[in-house]
Amino acid sequence: MALKTTPTDAPATTPAPPKTGGDLRRFFNQHDNIVQLVAITALVFVVMAALSPDKFLRYYNFESISFIFPELGLLSIAIMLAMLTGGIDLSIVGVANLAAVLAGTLFHHLAPGASAGLGLGSALLGIGLALVVGLVAGALNGFLIARLKITPILATLGTSQVFTGLALVLTGGPALVGFPASWTFIGNGKLFGVAFPFILFAVLAAAIGFVLSRTAFGTRLMLIGTNAKAAVFAGLDTDRIVFQSYVLTGLLASIAGLILSGRTNAAKSDYGNSYLLQAVLVAVLGGTNPAGGRGSVLGVSIAVLALMLLSSGFQILRFSNFLIDFIWGGFLLLVIAINVARNRKRLG
Amino acid sequence: MSLLRRPETIVALVLLAAMLGIGFVNPAFWSLDNQFGLLKSNVITGIMALGVLLVMISGGIDVSFPAFAAAAMYLTVHGMVQTGYTGVAIPFVVATLIGLALGAFNAFCIRAFRMIPLIVTLGTASVVRGLLLGLVGTSVININKMPPQLIEFGRTDMIDITHTDGTRFGLTAMILVYGALALGVHLVLRYTMIGRSLYAYGGSPESASRVGFDTRKTLLFAYCTAGALAGFAGLLHASLIWLANPRDFVGFELDVIAAVVLGGASIFGGRGSVVGTLLGVFLLIMIKNSLILMHIDTTWQQVVVGAIIVCSTALTAWRDRKRVG
Amino acid sequence: MTDGLIELRHVGKRFAGIRALDDVSLTVRRGEIHCLAGENGSGKSTIIKVMSGVYQPDEGDILIDDASVKRMTPAESVGRGIQVIYQDLSLFGNLSVAENLAMNRYLKEGRRAVRWGETRQIARAALDRLGVELDLAADVESLPTSARQIVAIARALQAEARLIIMDEPTTALTRNEVERLLDITRTIQRDGIAVLFVSHKMREMLEISERLTVMRNGKVVVQGPIGDFTEASITRHMTGHDLSHETYRRPAVTETVPPRVAVEGLTVPGAVAGVDLTLRPGDIIGLSGLIGSGRTELALALFGMRPDHGGTIRIDGKEARLRTVGDAIRHGIAYVPEDRLSEGLFLTQSVSRNMLASSLDAVTRGFTVDRARAATVSDGMIDAMQIATRSGETPVGFLSGGNQQRVVIARWLLTQARVLILNGPTVGVDVGSKAEIHRIIRDLATERGLAVLMISDDVPELLQHCNAILLMHRGRIVQRFEGGTATEDSMGAALKALR
Known part of the structure; x- marks a missing residue:
């Protein structure tokens, strides 16, 4: 009756099958979220193209999407970064607007009444200022969350009010208009025939994707999001890494603000309020786990594209903008429901 | 817990200090019409805060109630205008029921999808607002079209005072409605099993179902009540400002959640009280409304509110860490 | 008529092809203190969940008072007087001692309203029954683990328990606290209530248990009166092998090397x-x-x-x-x-x-x-x-x-x-x-x-x-x-x- 204690029979609890083979299947298993998203996107595309081929499939339609989606895309990636550690950043829209407003205020100081005529140098100065706003705002969030240990939801709820409020104080309410030409290029320009915002988004998304999947920082971020306590026991400097992730979030938000104000040639304290919800939605849709530890730039990018196709399609079909809000919300609930159903099936 | 360490006591002390401070800068703060005005501005935020309190005690969060309030209010007023109905009681019942039904939808999604409430309620808020604006309409029903009975109801005062110069001001009777609802919620939380189940579920969902609570009922109660209170408050708001705007209440969730957190409720669930919430709402509204009295530009309002949230949560976090460490 | 309170007969349970329980027969008699010993993964917790109705066995019968129970559900189990005190105690840290103690009664009676005076009375009576005093108004999370455990036991008794199953009750207790727990267990037993200790630490259990069941790999290895066992024999049954004799010896090191x-x-x-x-x-x-x-x-x-x-x-x-x-x-x-x-x-x-x-x-x-x-x-x-x-x-x-x-x-x-x-x-x-x-x-x-x-x-x-x-x-x-x-x-x- 005595069990043998020879070491050889020990690892027999889980048989180890050969390591080779099934690469494609493994890819689908690991990235099933992305596969599902691509399928949804393709479906949206086909349905829209079938319903209104002449308008939907026009080059102009895709071009206008390529101008509009980058700001939301960047905000979604920003909120995904916060979600990776199980947090959230409700202040991204506030940061975006504050960055743009502060830059706008600077331009008005440099050339009162004629800020639209400012040169490249001033525009660069403004860009620098906007980015600094993003860094400082992100650092404030990071400090509150990583150091003072305030729940992210509440900390960023508070700072979003502060950022939006400061932008309101600076503008006094109405929108700031008249940005230098080189500034509006960020939102409206074309490089090699491609929308500049799109290029900016592609570069930044690739960079963040690279940081997350290929650097030690990205891996550590995922580990902290999976189990913050174990991360401490593994010797990860969790406070510093969480802090840095919020700084990065703030920086991305400020760049989104740059694009938004460049595109509209204006800055206001309450622009793009609905972006917060949409960014959360896109992040979750893109496979980000709001509890932390899972999420990818690729998923979020596809999700934002899918939703953009969807809304542009509905716009072409002359649905009101408000119904599009409804569709976004419905889409979020639907995807959550699908994920629940799939997980049940997998377990059962 | 001793009286001094209760969060309510701390909020009350802060409130008192703030009142003394504002009153010191500008004694007009203490004037009756300012105080009456303050109380009036408490009503809508306060009623919604009561609902959010229930949700937060259960360990959740709700950001959809402003959308529900707008929907309940606009649908009801719209219906009254269309049908020419002139009563007051039934519209309030209808608005409350609309909110309740929407709250039930929240509870269903949270329970069925096991998704964190923040995300679910963001989604339902978007759905409801989109449907309202897209299908029902976007035009504001202004004072010309508003049912006069509703306006009359909103103007009911319980105290009427005439200034020596002939201008009149009063204390709105709606404060009684608010008080009654607060008392009701307090009694439910303190003296009923469903109320206690909220605390139990917020403290430990698993234990709650192990000891035999019907946790589905608990969740349903929390989100339905939050929805119902929001629906009721929505219509009340329209009758107080004499117009029904389907875009109303945007961003309201921030103030209300901030007020509830200020009042000592824990975002992790299991803690919170009506008294604390009343104080938190009053503190927040008072500071927002008193900026003019303090000779500060009103554009600073949001900054001040944000700073209050950050400071109070930082203090709470610091206190909790000290207790653990 | 036996004196069995709950009896498992040839119970088996599988999870995803792995046998968690294999032909397990086990009887807990009325009013006895029984110890279920076994290493982690031996099937102890599965037994708890079968007895409490959380899991339905794949094969075999469950008998309560010598009558077979067709379908054991959590409600059925509680209704028959079986209470489990899990390791995490399942208490509400944010609620007072009094409320934690009275809650079960209210739930059982399907009450809608809470009377605080009655709550305190129920709580005081529950603690008196164990002969302990605690601050009824204190939040449970402010109590030390041992006191929380007492609250959990008192709460289980409130539900008219006939059998209390305690899952690893001594893990987080100091020696003195263990003594107190054992005293309380004896108090419970005097009221004719059976206790099933589930543990892999048999030392304390030896002092108090009357009968012992040892499990290993989903099977009952041995069962009998406690007098038949010694600590060494229990260990042997639990691990399935005698201690090997190859005690570790440190390889010789030169003393001039500073210690690590x-x-x-x-x-x-x-x-x-x-x-x-x-x-x-x-x-x-x-x-x-x-x-x-x-x-x-x-x-x-x-x-x-x-x-x-x-x-x-x-x-x-x-x-x-x-x-x-x-x-x-x-x-x-x-x-x-x-x-x-x-x-x-x-x-x-x-x-x-x-x-x-x-x-x-x-x-x-x-x-x-x-x-x-x-x-x-x-x-x-x-x-x-x-x-x-x-x-x-x-x-x-x-x-x-x-x-x-x-x-x-x-x-x-x-x-x-x-x-x-x-x-x-x-x-x-x-x-x-x-x-x-x-x-x-x-x-x-x-x-x-x-x-x-x-x-x-x-x-x-x-x-x-x-x-x-x-x-x-x-x-x-x-x-x-x-x-x-x-x-x-x-x-x-x-x-x-x-x-």
Whole structure:
């Protein structure tokens, strides 16, 4: 009756099958979220193209999407970064607007009444200022969350009010208009025939994707999001890494603000309020786990594209903008429901 | 817990200090019409805060109630205008029921999808607002079209005072409605099993179902009540400002959640009280409304509110860490 | 008519093809104190869940009062007077003692309203029944663990319990508190209520139980009156083997080499009151003592997690300041935490990432993680540690407890650790893996010259695999046993003497 204690029979609890083979299947298993998203996107595309081929499939339609989606895309990636550690950043829209407003205020100081005529140098100065706003705002969030240990939801709820409020104080309410030409290029320009915002988004998304999947920082971020306590026991400097992730979030938000104000040639304290919800939605849709530890730039990018196709399609079909809000919300609930159903099936 | 360490006591002390401070800068703060005005501005935020309190005690969060309030209010007023109905009681019942039904939808999604409430309620808020604006309409029903009975109801005062110069001001009777609802919620939380189940579920969902609570009922109660209170408050708001705007209440969730957190409720669930919430709402509204009295530009309002949230949560976090460490 | 309260007859239960229970027959008699012993994973918790109606058995019968129960549900179980006190106690920390105690009654009676005066009366009566006094108005989370346990027991009694099942009740208790728990158990028994202790620590149970059932690998190995057993025989039944005789001996080292770790006068406020400790290469030093003796805090101080510690720590002869975990890792110190799941592992992440968590810098070239190198390193470790996994990319949560523990140890080998602190290295690990983990630890000490500090409650484990065992009590080391000379009896007696 005595069990043998020879070491050889020990690892027999889980048989180890050969390591080779099934690469494609493994890819689908690991990235099933992305596969599902691509399928949804393709479906949206086909349905829209079938319903209104002449308008939907026009080059102009895709071009206008390529101008509009980058700001939301960047905000979604920003909120995904916060979600990776199980947090959230409700202040991204506030940061975006504050960055743009502060830059706008600077331009008005440099050339009162004629800020639209400012040169490249001033525009660069403004860009620098906007980015600094993003860094400082992100650092404030990071400090509150990583150091003072305030729940992210509440900390960023508070700072979003502060950022939006400061932008309101600076503008006094109405929108700031008249940005230098080189500034509006960020939102409206074309490089090699491609929308500049799109290029900016592609570069930044690739960079963040690279940081997350290929650097030690990205891996550590995922580990902290999976189990913050174990991360401490593994010797990860969790406070510093969480802090840095919020700084990065703030920086991305400020760049989104740059694009938004460049595109509209204006800055206001309450622009793009609905972006917060949409960014959360896109992040979750893109496979980000709001509890932390899972999420990818690729998923979020596809999700934002899918939703953009969807809304542009509905716009072409002359649905009101408000119904599009409804569709976004419905889409979020639907995807959550699908994920629940799939997980049940997998377990059962 | 001793009286001094209760969060309510701390909020009350802060409130008192703030009142003394504002009153010191500008004694007009203490004037009756300012105080009456303050109380009036408490009503809508306060009623919604009561609902959010229930949700937060259960360990959740709700950001959809402003959308529900707008929907309940606009649908009801719209219906009254269309049908020419002139009563007051039934519209309030209808608005409350609309909110309740929407709250039930929240509870269903949270329970069925096991998704964190923040995300679910963001989604339902978007759905409801989109449907309202897209299908029902976007035009504001202004004072010309508003049912006069509703306006009359909103103007009911319980105290009427005439200034020596002939201008009149009063204390709105709606404060009684608010008080009654607060008392009701307090009694439910303190003296009923469903109320206690909220605390139990917020403290430990698993234990709650192990000891035999019907946790589905608990969740349903929390989100339905939050929805119902929001629906009721929505219509009340329209009758107080004499117009029904389907875009109303945007961003309201921030103030209300901030007020509830200020009042000592824990975002992790299991803690919170009506008294604390009343104080938190009053503190927040008072500071927002008193900026003019303090000779500060009103554009600073949001900054001040944000700073209050950050400071109070930082203090709470610091206190909790000290207790653990 | 027997005097059986609940009886399992030939019960079997499978999960995903694995037999959790295999032809288990077990009777708990009315008013008896019965102990169900077995290692983690032996099937004890499955039995609890079958008795409480959480799981339905695949085969066999459940009888209550000699009548077969067709379908055992949680409600049925509670209705028949069976109450389980889980390890986490399932209390509401944010509610008062009184409310925790009265809640069951209210729920059972389907009440809608709460009367606070009555709540206090119910609570007072419940505590009186156990002969204890507690502040009824205090929040449960403000109470020490032992008091919480009393609240849990009192609450179970409120539900007109006839059988109280206690899952590992003594784990977090000090010796005095265990005594109190045993007293309370006797009080309960006088009321004719049966108690089923479920535990893998049989020492306290021997003092109080009347009958004992030992489980191993889902089967009942042996059952009988407590008088038929000795501690050694229970261990043998639980583990399925006698203690092997090959006690660990440290390989000879030259005394001129400075010790790996030399600790002098180490203090941690409120936990450790001056400890001297020397670990040489090849040492496996055991550290035992009751929960709360300061042993975990001592380990955490060495691992840089108690920056408030005092005294001097020398690593390889040089004084080291260990203020952060990073400091400790740089000095070659590794710590395998007590609670593997919550402190050791990133369950949804891959085996490879789990292993490399602490040595990412070593596989980073420039800005990026060198994937090929990371794969080589982790695959090498998987082979070296004989970790049974599909690949390095499998989430670590899919592995068995023993393999998971190897992943955690492997993580530290990759940091070039020279000092390995293990806290409960084989808790929750099946018998086969346990032996393998012991072998790995011994190899690390003899072949790689690591100095090992092994914290454990498992006396046979310590005796067999340590060349010396330290006994800690109230923040001090009170006794040292040299390997080979100590016996289970001498250590058991010493542990028992700690009051």
